Amino acid sequence: MPLARPPRPAQVQHLVAPVGVRDLPVEKGRRPEDYEFQIMTIPRRESIASVRQELTDRAEYGRWELARTRIFLGGDKKVWLRRRITRVVSTLHGPIDA
Numbered sequence: 549m550p551l552a553r554p555p556r557p558a559q560v561q562h563l564v565a566p567v568g569v570r571d572l573p574v575e576k577g578r579r580p581e582d583y584e585f586q587i588m589t590i591p592r593r594e595s596i597a598s599v600r601q602e603l604t605d606r607a608e609y610g611r612w613e614l615a616r617t618r619i620f621l622g623g624d625k626k627v628w629l630r631r632r633i634t635r636v637v638s639t640l641h642g643p644i645d646a
Contacts, residue, residue, distance in 0.1 A: 559588070559589040581633075582632060582633060583630045583631065583632055583633060584630070584631060584633055585615075585628060585629065585630050586606070586612060586628075586629040586630075587626065587627070587628055587629075588602075588626070588627045588629065589624065589625075589626050590624065590625040590626070590627065591624055592622060592623025592624050592625075599625070603627065603629075606629060607629075610631070611631050612629040612630065612631050613629065613630060613631060614627065614628075614629060615628040615629060615630040616628040
C-alpha cells in the first residue's frame, strides 16, 4: 500500500483593489471596489471538517462572508469570500467657529 501524501494547504489569493477582475460576486447596486475579496482554492483531499473550520474562523474573526462556491470536476473547490470596505470620512478638519 503506497504512503498517503499529506494534503496540500489551501491557496489564498487576496484582492484589495479588484479593478479589472471579471465576474466577482457583488450585491446588486454595489461595485467591486466596495469590497475586498479572498479567493481560496481548496484541493480535493482536504477534509470537509477542516475546510468548514477554516471558513468559520475567517467569518467569525475576520468578518468575511461566503460569496460563492464552485466545485470542479477533479474535486477541487474554489471559494470566494468578501467583506465590505468601510471608508471613513474625517470630520476633524472641518470649519471651526470661534
